[in-house]
Amino acid sequence: MQSSLILASSLLLLVDLSSACFASGVCGGGCAPPPPAPSCSGGCGTGYGCGQYGCYRVRARAASSHTLKIERPESSVEIEDTPEPATPDEKFHACCAERNLPDSCMSKCSYSTYTRDSLQNMYFRMDSCPMQAAADIHFCAAQGRDHTACCARNGVATTLAGSKCMTFCDQRPGNVTQLDLTYLACYDRFENMKACFWQDVAKKL
Template sequence: MHLTTSVALLAVVFLGLPEGTFEVIQNPEDNFHQNDNIQCATNGLCGYQPGCGAYQPQAQPACGCQRSYGCGSYGCYRLRARGAKSYQPKRGRSRVTVSGSASEEIDREVLRQRMAMERVRRKERLTDSEEIQLMSPSMARNRDSEEPINPDRAFYECCIDRKLPDACLSKCSFGAFTKSSLQAMYFKQDPCPLDAMKEMQFCAAQGRDHRACCARNGVTTTIAGQKCLSFCDQRLGHPQQLDMSYVPCFDRFESMKSCFWHDMTRYYRRV
């Protein structure tokens, strides 16, 4: 391997680049560039709005999932029990008891989702709240909550809503979602597929725009400059193609996460 290519590879390792194709590499003939893990990288989710030219998720695999699991875009994911609003791994096989008021709330939530999906089929524009309800019901509930929200729990619940496999759920906390974990995904040293990174970034940011905080936290103080703010704006309908020029942004990954964490502790309370 040429020295210049080694430097490029080490830069990716050090910065923990999460996903995508990096077309600008010193030696285009190197095997690293030819690796089938190099994909068309995307940051951000499209959502359900008509006309959003988002990156399409990978084809649903033939999972062969065990009982109580479903087959999603990223592999096998845990099915929620009817009436369960949170995932409880130690009680996954126990009976879920739902009170009358809670059951009515769940029924209303299901009805809202069905009505919103009918509008999607008619290619009608959804409100922000309707779209969030479809993308992550737990996120929608948090936005209406009168109680303080635990950031790790909100992150984790959203990942369940997004039907991420267990290998990815283990990273859906602010302590586990790190540059090193993304590095392992990038080099296929982790069973969580790299394409799921954009889902975890969306969940960590709770679908909000954190660019102002990120700018204050120094996220733009790399050679990538303002480009890095794209990782802080996780509103739906803003997918972006990535390339090698975004690599320096991941040197500020913890600063981004800090904005997500602190904003979550303030925002999700009824005004």
């Protein structure tokens, strides 16, 4: 029983290690080789564009809290945008949309559905959302901010990996860390990290 729990924990952290490798191209020990990048070789349907993770829904960007409609000249398709985000989940979802995540990944872009299990399913290709998108999803959950202080209060560093776990709490653009299996224990604090992300977004709305 204990060995199966250790194995499960190991597999779960490899998900996050892999997502960091995809994000930065830097790999210590423990990074799985990335799967082939999704392509749009079959073309994308009307209202979709081709992005780094495959076809994504083209969305307008709101300049205010009012709903906008725009027309794409190349397809003459009218696309309706949504109002400015009003909840943490809407903010998370909007960030994922801005990063051109495909429909298969957008369902992960809420604080209730972004879980260890969902990442594990992506890692083992049991989910159609490509594993390469995990880094963008994690960035959007954290809104690209540094949550180190909250993570410290939430006990994120109280694992065998200690302060190394703070790496996953600081999602400011440009932060690159070479990961290895010494970060394995950090995954036990995934929900503690996510709570910090949610609380920060909720306070800023």
